[in-house]
Amino acid sequence: MGAKAPLPINRGEASGDPTKARLIPRHVAVVMDGNGRWAQARGKARIQGHRRGVETARQLTSLCGRAGVEYLTLFAFSSENWKRPLEEVRFLSQLLISSLENEIPRLQENQIQLNVIGDFRPFGHKVEELIARARDQTLSNTAMTLTIALNYGGRWDLTKAVRELATACEERRMTASEIDESTLSQTLSTGNLPDPDLFIRTGGEIRLSNFLLWQLAYTELFFTDNLWPDFGEAQFEQALDAYKRRQRRFGQTGEQVTT
């Protein structure tokens, strides 16, 4: 870790207690990008990069637990990733099944609750069952919530929420005037999560790629050229260090935030 800022200036108002400065992000959201390029640079097939990527995800989960992060959200498969070659999509789907099967004991051991967001039905019955089982088994774990975004898209999430609210209005369970930022937030697939404090994207691209579009409104963004399989402890420390140095103003002036 590099030299540290002398004074804590970061205030995590978005995540709970507005009076309390938070130097550790409560919720970290990650676009795990660069698996394919990592493998290709080593003369390997892209799928080998995805395999390594699972190990990186496992390691980051444990690093987050140790750092005191309460929520970790990982973008594993986007609603646009179906456009990839069938063979890669099939491999990712198999990798998902084996990871879900293998990781449950580790989640239990570390008191981690598993949550999945996205429309995972196209992955088939087996995945649906595995997800339901993993969710049930880890429901009472309280150390951290690990959310996997699977066939997730921010536009899908918003569209689904708007449709649900419109249906509730049509069926007279609510009125249009009751729709506000809070009801919309709660209707999103992340309704039970606080907004992310820190967003990390590996792989060098500076874009959101349709990740948590609404939820990232005031998130601190951290982009790195490191490819996902190379994102280890030192790289995570760098991201945390960058986060600590940010001044979260939420529209206020710097003076207002420091006094």
Ligand code: IPE
């Ligand atoms: C991210 O790595 C993993 C998924 C999108 C599933 P990529 O597969 O996008 O890797 P690059 O960007 O092609 O290197």
Ligand code: IPE
């Ligand atoms: C974003 O990565 C999706 C995931 C990491 C799951 P992509 O590699 O799919 O993003 P684009 O296509 O380069 O924007």
Ligand code: MG
């Ligand atoms: Mg990519």
